[in-house]
Amino acid sequence: MPPVLETERLLLRPLELADADQVQRLFPQWEIVQYLNAVVPWPYPEDGALSYFRDRALPAMARGDEWHWTLRRKQNPAQVIGAIGLIRGEHDNRGFWLAPDWQRRGLMTEAVIAVNDYCFDVLGFPVLRAPKPSRTKPRAVSPRKPACA
Numbered sequence: 001m002p003p004v005l006e007t008e009r010l011l012l013r014p015l016e017l018a019d020a021d022q023v024q025r026l027f028p029q030w031e032i033v034q035y036l037n038a039v040v041p042w043p044y045p046e047d048g049a050l051s052y053f054r055d056r057a058l059p060a061m062a063r064g065d066e067w068h069w070t071l072r073r074k075q076n077p078a079q080v081i082g083a084i085g086l087i088r089g090e091h092d093n094r095g096f097w098l099a100p101d102w103q104r105r106g107l108m109t110e111a112v113i114a115v116n117d118y119c120f121d122v123l124g125f126p127v128l129r130a131p132k133p134s135r136t137k138p139r140a141v142s143p144r145k146p147a148c149a
């Protein structure tokens with residue numbers, strides 16, 4: 001399991017199954033999901049966070065293939081406001097999202113710096129591939145569903 005990471009304003013806590021409830025309430029917003037890899041289901045299932053944590057993320061962390069953290073403000077460590085993760089492999093080694101209320105304050109920049117340092121200095125990744133999401137070319141909406149949740 002990865003350690004707790006700390007930045008000026010944030011605590012990055014290793015993902016736990018107990019975080020699933022908060023993430024389920026926060027994450028399924030098209031404003032967030034539209035920029036993510038299409039592997040994230042949309043519409044987001046009611047047990048989406050729990051099943052992803054239990055069946056994918058936590059086993060991958062236990063194998064040493066992935067490292068995920070929830071983001072919390074030091075001022076309110078009980079509240080999850082986003083997440084960031086590293087994935088071993090040839091593509092897409094890093095992913096992150098932040099709740100809309102907390103965006104545009106430089107918080108993810110802080111988290112990314114801490115996680116990049118962990119990636120290179122502790123895990124010893126030789127390279128980190130991080131495709132850039134774009135406002136001008138967001139993920140296509142499922143033809144079955146409207147753009148908004």
Ligand SMILES: CC(C)(COP(=O)(O)OP(=O)(O)OC[C@H]1O[C@@H](n2cnc3c(N)ncnc32)[C@H](O)[C@@H]1OP(=O)(O)O)[C@@H](O)C(=O)NCCC(=O)NCCS
Pocket residue numbers: 031032033035036094095096097098099102103104105106107108109110133134135
């Ligand atoms: C991308 C995201 C994590 C940025 O978080 P944030 O805390 O608002 O980012 P910061 O305030 O640290 O800003 C970092 C830089 O990214 C830019 N930025 C932030 N959101 C952006 C967006 N949606 N599109 C383009 N640029 C963006 C900021 O302008 C800033 O650039 P600057 O330093 O040149 O001003 C947040 O917008 C988010 O969760 N978006 C939805 C999910 C997503 O896109 N995840 C990334 C896919 S891997």
